Amino acid sequence: xxxxxxxxxxxxxxxxxxxxxxxxxxxxxxxxxxxxxxxxxxxxxxxxxxxxxxxxxxxxxxxxxxxxxxxxxxxxxxxxxxxxxxxxxxxxxxxxxxxxxxxxxxxxxxxxxxxxxxxxxxxxxxxxxxxxxxxxxxxxxxxxxxxxxxxxxxxxxxxxxxxxxxxxxxxxxxxxxxxxxxxxxxxxxxxxxxxxxxxxxxxxxxxxxxxxxxxxxxxxxxxxxxxxxxxxxxxxxxxxxxxxxxxxxxxxxxxxxxxxxxxxxxxxxxxxxxxxxxxxxxxxxxxxxxxxxxxxxxxxxxxxxxxxxxxxxxxxxxxxxxxxxxxxxxxxxxxxxxxxxxxxxxxxxxxxxxxxxxxxxxxxxxxxxxxxxxxxxxxxxxxxxxxxxxxxxxxxxxxxxxxxxxxxxxxxxxxxxxxxxxxxxxxxxxxxxxxxxxxxxxxxxxxxxxxxxxxxxxxxxxxxxxxxxxxxxxxxxxxxxxxxxxxxxxxxxxxxxxxxxxxxxxxxxxxxxxxxxxxxxxxxxxxxxxxxxxxxxxxxxxxxxxxxxxxxxxxxxxxxxxxxxxxxxxxxxxxxxxxxxxxxxxxxxxxxxxxxxxxxxxxxxxxxxxxxxxxxxxxxxxxxxxxxxxxxxxxxxxxxxxxxxxxxxxxxxxxxxxxxxxxxxxxxxxxxxxxxxxxxxxxxxxxxxxxxxxxxxxxxxxxxxxxxxxxxxxxxxxxxxxxxxxxxxxxxxxxxxxxxxxxxxxxxxxxxxxxxxxxxxxxxxxxxxxxxxxxxxxxxxxxxxxxxxxxxxxxxxxxxxxxxxxxxxxxxxxxxxxxxxxxxxxxxxxxxxxxxxxxxxxxxxxxxxxxxxxxxxxxxxxxxxxxxxxxxxxxxxxxxxxxxxxxxxxxxxxxxxxxxxxxxxxxxxxxxxxxxxxxxxxxxxxxxxxxxxxxxxxxxxxxxxxxxxxxxxxxxxxxxxxxxxxxxxxxxxxxxxxxxxxxxxxxxxxxxxxxx
Numbered sequence: 003x004x005x006x007x008x009x010x011x012x013x014x015x016x017x018x019x020x021x022x023x024x025x026x027x028x029x030x031x032x033x034x035x036x037x038x039x040x041x042x043x044x045x046x047x048x049x050x051x052x053x054x055x056x057x058x059x060x061x062x063x064x065x066x067x068x069x070x071x072x073x074x075x076x077x078x079x080x081x082x083x084x085x086x087x088x089x090x091x092x093x094x095x096x097x098x099x100x101x102x103x104x105x106x107x108x109x110x111x112x113x114x115x116x117x118x119x120x121x122x123x124x125x126x127x128x129x130x131x132x133x134x135x136x137x138x139x140x141x142x143x144x145x146x147x148x149x150x151x152x153x154x155x156x157x158x159x160x161x162x163x164x165x166x167x168x169x170x171x172x173x174x175x176x177x178x179x180x181x182x183x184x185x186x187x188x189x190x191x192x193x194x195x196x197x198x199x200x201x202x203x204x205x206x207x208x209x210x211x212x213x214x215x216x217x218x219x220x221x222x223x224x225x226x227x228x229x230x231x232x233x234x235x236x237x238x239x240x241x242x243x244x245x246x247x248x249x250x251x252x253x254x255x256x257x258x259x260x261x262x263x264x265x266x267x268x269x270x271x272x273x274x275x276x277x278x279x280x281x282x283x284x285x286x287x288x289x290x291x292x293x294x295x296x297x298x299x300x301x302x303x304x305x306x307x308x309x310x311x312x313x314x315x316x317x318x319x320x321x322x323x324x325x326x327x328x329x330x331x332x333x334x335x336x337x338x339x340x341x342x343x344x345x346x347x348x349x350x351x352x353x354x355x356x357x358x359x360x361x362x363x364x365x366x367x368x369x370x371x372x373x374x375x376x377x378x379x380x381x382x383x384x385x386x387x388x389x390x391x392x393x394x395x396x397x398x399x400x401x402x403x404x405x406x407x408x409x410x411x412x413x414x415x416x417x418x419x420x421x422x423x424x425x426x427x428x429x430x431x432x433x434x435x436x437x438x439x440x441x442x443x444x445x446x447x448x449x450x451x452x453x454x455x456x457x458x459x460x461x462x463x464x465x466x467x468x469x470x471x472x473x474x475x476x477x478x479x480x481x482x483x484x485x486x487x488x489x490x491x492x493x494x495x496x497x498x499x500x501x502x503x504x505x506x507x508x509x510x511x512x513x514x515x516x517x518x519x520x521x522x523x524x525x526x527x528x529x530x531x532x533x534x535x536x537x538x539x540x541x542x543x544x545x546x547x548x549x550x551x552x553x554x555x556x557x558x559x560x561x562x563x564x565x566x567x568x569x570x571x572x573x574x575x576x577x578x579x580x581x582x583x584x585x586x587x588x589x590x591x592x593x594x595x596x597x598x599x600x601x602x603x604x605x606x607x608x609x610x611x612x613x614x615x616x617x618x619x620x621x622x623x624x625x626x627x628x629x630x631x632x633x634x635x636x637x638x639x640x641x642x643x644x645x646x647x648x649x650x651x652x653x654x655x656x657x658x659x660x661x662x663x664x665x666x667x668x669x670x671x672x673x674x675x676x677x678x679x680x681x682x683x684x685x686x687x688x689x690x691x692x693x694x695x696x697x698x699x700x701x702x703x704x705x706x707x708x709x710x711x712x713x714x715x716x717x718x719x720x721x722x723x724x725x726x727x728x729x730x731x732x733x734x735x736x737x738x739x740x741x742x743x744x745x746x747x748x749x750x751x752x753x754x755x756x757x758x759x760x761x762x763x764x765x766x767x768x769x770x771x772x773x774x775x776x777x778x779x780x781x782x783x784x785x786x787x788x789x790x791x792x793x794x795x796x797x798x799x800x801x802x803x804x805x806x807x808x809x810x811x812x813x814x815x816x817x818x819x820x821x822x823x824x825x826x827x828x829x830x831x832x833x834x835x836x837x838x839x840x841x842x843x844x845x846x847x848x849x850x851x852x853x854x855x856x857x858x859x860x861x862x863x864x865x866x867x868x869x870x871x872x873x874x875x876x877x878x879x880x881x882x883x884x885x886x887x888x889x890x891x892x893x894x895x896x897x898x899x900x901x902x903x904x905x906x907x908x909x910x911x912x913x914x915x916x917x918x919x920x921x922x923x924x925x926x927x928x929x930x931x932x933x934x935x936x937x938x939x940x941x942x943x944x945x946x947x948x949x950x951x952x953x954x955x956x957x958x959x960x961x962x963x964x965x966x967x968x969x970x971x972x973x974x975x976x977x978x979x980x981x982x983x984x985x986x987x988x989x990x991x992x993x994x995x996x997x998x
Contacts, residue, residue, distance in 0.1 A: 055087035067992035072138035094142030159468035181402035185411035214262030216399035222270035247310035290899030481618035490700035492719030505730035511601035516590035524595025548584035603733035606983025608994035687711030725760035736983035907931035
């Protein structure tokens with residue numbers, strides 16, 4: 003009997019076996035909910051859908067995101083004209099997969115189809131996996147609803163004709179791939195030319211997909227042209243392509259264009275490329291000083307270039323070895339080589355390139371490193387389709403925008419991710435390995451189906467996708483699983499579990515691929531790549547300890563699975579299955595080949611993680627200890643991350659102890675602002691929670707510090723997790739290493755070089771606060787104009803008298819003698835402002851003096867008047883916080899970006915600046931763009947000790963800061979965006995800045 007038969011079994015839907023009265027949808031309880039989403043800034047209604055049907059266990063947030071993003075809104079043949087039930091979405095997608103597999107010949111009976119349909123539908127509805135976004139958008143629209151339109155100029159490979167043909171319509175086939183890698187040649191016109199790149203990228207961006215390209219083929223500035231003259235250089239074209247991507251984003255798509263821009267380290271324009279985005283960030287800051295909107299979607303960023311792509315440098319092993327040798331030979335050089343004109347070749351010091359690269363990454367998080375030789379040492383198809391081993395066009399030259407899909411140029415990949423937490427049983431603390439393996443197997447069938455009945459944006463991508471058939475299965479919600487199992491993210495145990503589960507996924511996927519190859523044959527270009535693909539599979543086996551021999555063609559030793567740890571923590575079954583499955587994958591592959599050249603990646607899983615109600619995306623750790631739960635009537639309720647409670651139970655804490663810990667994390671206070679009162683989380687930290695044992699604290703460590711807590715996951719914790727997982731997957735890991743705001747360039751160098759040594763293929767680094775300051779919302783932004791906004795000097799005095807009368811104070815307490823204070827320096831536009839806050843013997847603010855370097859000007863006279871007004875109010879005992887509130891949000895020139903001050907980075911006027919200064923003196927940093935990382939009491943003590951004379955300035959280096967962002971979601975204007983892999987994702991509507 004063929005092995006393929008074993009894949010069609012009921013595991014989750016045994017109740018349906020032989021029961022004709024039940025369907026898979028009857029295995030769930032259903033509810034009706036309304037979905038209402040509006041733009042946070044304009045109050046414009048984005049989605050208003052009523053009586054939508056979802057399984058009862060779905061959160062409001064998951065329902066909102068699925069309905070708004072993925073429900074087909076028109077032309078659906080039902081009473082309302084749109085999809086109004088998740089049943090409809092799941093049916094059209096899963097039925098399409100099954101029909102495609104019947105057509106391909108992998109399903110041979112109605113019973114097999116019925117079983118596969120039920121199992122895939124059940125796991126889909128139970129939030130155990132989700133396909134990537136294009137599947138939700140496109141798959142099954144024609145087959146289920148008869149929806150169709152003219153061809154979108156897509157292509158597919160017709161095996162009957164033996165060639166690529168144009169799709170006859172838009173939806174008979176599906177465009178299921180989110181990830182594309184494009185080639186480019188050094189020519190202006192023709193196939194794969196620079197001009198065609200504009201067209202191809204536009205086509206992909208329009209459909210919401212992302213692209214990646216290595217542009218190193220293009221000649222550098224100054225190289226000779228065949229028709230005479232010299233080239234304008236690669237940077238001129240990159241800037242043009244970047245503007246094109248920005249235009250597509252502005253053209254109405256729901257997400258911004260996503261692209262990866264890669265350049266080899268030996269390109270003559272590499273220095274300009276390295277510093278490109280850092281220089282553009284400097285321009286943004288300058289424009290912000292001039293009053294332009296410095297929000298990421300604002301005028302300042304729209305004016306500069308380079309903002310629509312993720313930039314990466316392709317580092318060779320030769321270069322990295324020279325970097326490693328700099329301590330011995332600081333004069334190491336490499337040669338930058340002209341693409342066609344070797345007269346422009348020049349030698350450059352490695353130290354210079356290395357310093358510039360890390361400084362730029364430190365300044366603005368770009369560019370990121372990709373280790374070219376590491377990628378290619380795990381390349382399954384280095385002979386490509388023409389048999390030319392390691393030729394430039396057959397190497398892995400780039401990745402998709404998020405960095406997880408890595409293969410030859412002009413190929414695509416469709417993805418799906420598994421919710422790992424769904425396989426954990428909290429009752430007996432076990433992980434359902436059989437169910438996990440079963441789901442991996444049938445999902446590989448689904449991804450294969452999407453290739454068979456897929457369509458693609460270019461002829462080359464259609465052909466190569468058919469020839470190599472790469473798929474990208476991955477995971478999500480890893481951190482929830484690790485936490486509930488009681489293992490810190492940064493621990494040997496967590497790394498052993500994570501690498502083993504992901505290794506089991508890849509092994510099962512290759513095993514399933516070999517089973518498909520037994521039935522239908524291997525991918526068409528397997529034979530000319532067989533030697534190299536089996537070498538890679540054997541190296542995977544060695545990492546898993548399923549094969550005991552030396553690594554082949556690797557110049558480093560990967561981090562191997564630690565089976566001793568697995569045995570020690572009771573994961574013997576996982577250990578045995580990992581080894582046996584890799585042996586099966588190798589043996590079956592040697593016998594039958596593989597249907598797919600690649601099978602697994604670790605994608606950022608932004609939107610689909612929310613659709614699955616995952617607590618954490620991809621393999622990322624948690625960002626904080628509390629989460630926002632959407633309410634059906636609108637608004638949010640703040641709750642403690644629910645996995646924490648389960649973790650505490652598993653650790654043996656009593657119900658009363660758990661309640662005390664959860665209450666401590668979520669303790670709140672009533673805050674009054676602008677006449678409104680609301681509850682605010684006091685801190686959110688867990689460090690000093692009652693009852694919690696010190697040895698358990700690392701289990702709850704998060705990516706960043708929580709509140710005033712000191713704990714967070716060290717950068718090397720992220721690096722080691724990636725290094726453990728990387729040799730267990732086909733592609734790469736899309737992940738950002740978060741570093742604190744006080745991280746140095748040397749810290750960046752350490753992370754990058756350790757990543758290379760540990761065999762990580764590519765990594766992205768992000769220092770908190772490295773992007774230009776974003777303006778926070780003020781009362782002006784909310785449309786609530788204060789009636790004190792434009793107060794004159796006389797009006798301020800009048801206000802002082804009103805406040806004096808209301809408080810029954812009739813005497814003025816003028817300070818006498820020497821008093822102490824603090825001077826706050828700031829520069830708005832080109833105007834330097836010095837605000838000195840003096841205190842009396844009771845340590846109360848009694849005077850404020852505001853001066854500038856513009857002596858003899860009108861502004862100096864006005865500042866003197868403002869100083870006198872505020873000081874008189876203070877001496878009549880007007881509370882400083884009332885004065886701050888009165889000045890807050892006033893808008894007049896100069897305004898915009900603030901220099902010189904360590905905490906204030908954006909103001910709407912000098913009055914607004916003074917308001918923030920008073921807040922700081924009162925210990926309130928809530929309206930500053932940068933917060934100190936020490937408590938207010940320590941800040942006040944430090945001020946009194948170190949700033950005891952009025953002319954002393956606050957040092958920007960005295961207190962480390964954490965920048966507050968208000969980057970706005972392009973879809974709903976929410977400010978709740980978080981980093982997700984190399985991209986960002988909106989926690990309210992699920993919109994991602996990437997391609998997953």
